[in-house]
Amino acid sequence: MEKSDEALMLQLQTGDLLSFDTLVKRWEKPLLNYCYRMVNDVALAEDLRQEVFLRIYRSTKTYRPTAQFSTWMYRIATNLCLDILAKQRRRKETPIDAYLESESDGFDERLIDPSGAPDAVVLKKEIKDRVRSALARLPENQRVVVTLRHYNDMKFHEIAEILECPISTVKSRMAAGLERLSKMLSEQE
Amino acid sequence: MDCRFFREQIVSESYDQLDADAKKSLKAHLQTCRECEQFQVSLNETQQTLDQWEEVDSPIDIEALHDVIQPKPLSLPPQLPAWRWLAWGVAACLILTLSLSVLAWIGVDVKWADRGLTLRIGQESVPEITEQELVRLLQAERHATQVEIVKQLQGALDEFSKQLQVHLEERQKQADAQLVLIYQGLQSQRVQDLGFIRQELQHLAGATEAEFLETQRAFEFILASHVSEIQKNMK
Numbered sequence: 008m009e010k011s012d013e014a015l016m017l018q019l020q021t022g023d024l025l026s027f028d029t030l031v032k033r034w035e036k037p038l039l040n041y042c043y044r045m046v047n048d049v050a051l052a053e054d055l056r057q058e059v060f061l062r063i064y065r066s067t068k069t070y071r072p073t074a075q076f077s078t079w080m081y082r083i084a085t086n087l088c089l090d091i092l093a094k095q096r097r098r099k100e101t102p103i104d105a106y107l108e109s110e111s112d113g114f115d116e117r118l119i120d121p122s123g124a125p126d127a128v129v130l131k132k133e134i135k136d137r138v139r140s141a142l143a144r145l146p147e148n149q150r151v152v153v154t155l156r157h158y159n160d161m162k163f164h165e166i167a168e169i170l171e172c173p174i175s176t177v178k179s180r181m182a183a184g185l186e187r188l189s190k191m192l193s194e195q196e
Numbered sequence: 197m198d199c200r201f202f203r204e205q206i207v208s209e210s211y212d213q214l215d216a217d218a219k220k221s222l223k224a225h226l227q228t229c230r231e232c233e234q235f236q237v238s239l240n241e242t243q244q245t246l247d248q249w250e251e252v253d254s255p256i257d258i259e260a261l262h263d264v265i266q267p268k269p270l271s272l273p274p275q276l277p278a279w280r281w282l283a284w285g286v287a288a289c290l291i292l293t294l295s296l297s298v299l300a301w302i303g304v305d306v307k308w309a310d311r312g313l314t315l316r317i318g319q320e321s322v323p324e325i326t327e328q329e330l331v332r333l334l335q336a337e338r339h340a341t342q343v344e345i346v347k348q349l350q351g352a353l354d355e356f357s358k359q360l361q362v363h364l365e366e367r368q369k370q371a372d373a374q375l376v377l378i379y380q381g382l383q384s385q386r387v388q389d390l391g392f393i394r395q396e397l398q399h400l401a402g403a404t405e406a407e408f409l410e411t412q413r414a415f416e417f418i419l420a421s422h423v424s425e426i427q428k429n430m431k
């Protein structure tokens with residue numbers, strides 16, 4: 008039977024580096040995708056993921072199994088992502104903005120595939136880009152909730168724990184976020 | 197109940213996070229509210245569209261991560277096993293014993309006494325000196341050195357004053373000779389100046405005399421012309 012994240016963390020506290028490797032292997036993909044959806048930049052997301060794992064390792068000694076590991080990990084990741092987004096907003100050169108600018112230059116251009124790929128592939132790319140664009144335009148507090156619930160399979164009470172806010176706030180942000188996404192996605196069609 | 201509440205319920209249900217009772221009341225609301233029903237339909241479509249976004253996958257370089265979290269310790273030379281330390285110790289003892297034997301054989305006596313290691317070469321021994329004696333000797337030495345320094349300073353001072361005297365006398369002589377030269381120079385200059393003045397005076401006297409004669413001649417001429425005028429008028 009697979010060891011729980013919390014058991015692995017306790018093992019790591021005794022100096023067993025292999026348990027850390029297991030945790031990294033288990034969470035590297037969901038964590039990367041969470042960061043990617045938050046910051047809309049794969050390279051930046053990879054750096055953020057590395058930083059999250061470093062912070063986890065450095066706070067091994069202070070980790071208490073009272074909190075669920077994933078909740079703790081996503082809280083670290085969320086704080087890092089929101090910090091980065093705030094810094095980017097101050098610098099006014101966010102990849103999100105760059106993306107939206109390129110979109111206004113001519114959204115259709117990106118759909119023309121020079122290799123002459125089948126229509127289905129182009130359509131899939133189109134949908135992917137639309138989702139990416141819509142998510143990037145979602146207010147950060149809704150984007151966090153939608154991403155954690157829809158893509159990272161976190162329950163509402165866990166998200167409330169990650170964001171340290173009431174569960175009702177999480178639910179209303181989720182509904183508002185999805186409604187907004189629904190509008191943006193139908194507008195783009 | 198208002199639709200806003202039910203829309204949150206619809207979202208919760210879509211993620212299978214709604215209990216049986218809430219599900220029942222939601223179902224009842226949906227049968228009466230077209231807007232919420234429509235919301236549910238569009239929510240499902242939105243969620244399906246969201247699922248189209250494929251995940252990215254780029255495995256982390258675990259070795260690189262290890263290097264960051266635990267920098268590799270510096271490699272130390274392998275430690276010597278205990279038996280090798282023992283061998284080195286035995287070898288050192290043998291060398292010491294051998295050296296002492298050789299020294300004894302050539303007549304050097306090495307002894308560890310209260311005051312430390314002493315060396316005795318042949319039968320002659322280095323005279324032993326007490327600490328007090330050493331202090332006295334050092335003080336005497338220092339006193340003798342001071343007297344010698346004073347003597348040397350005195351001699352140097354005498355020599356210096358003698359040389360200074362000679363130097364001053366010489367400078368006096370030089371100054372006298374220079375004064376004589378200046379006096380002679382002034383004297384000859386004065387003679388020259390007097391000659392020049394005399395010459396100038398003579399020249400001036402000559403010129404004055406010539407001028408005087410010229411003036412006299414002019415007066416005589418004017419006088420003569422006046423006289424002839426008067427004589428003309430009288431006629």
Ligand SMILES: [Zn+2]
Pocket residue numbers: 198199202225229230231232233
């Ligand atoms: Zn309704």
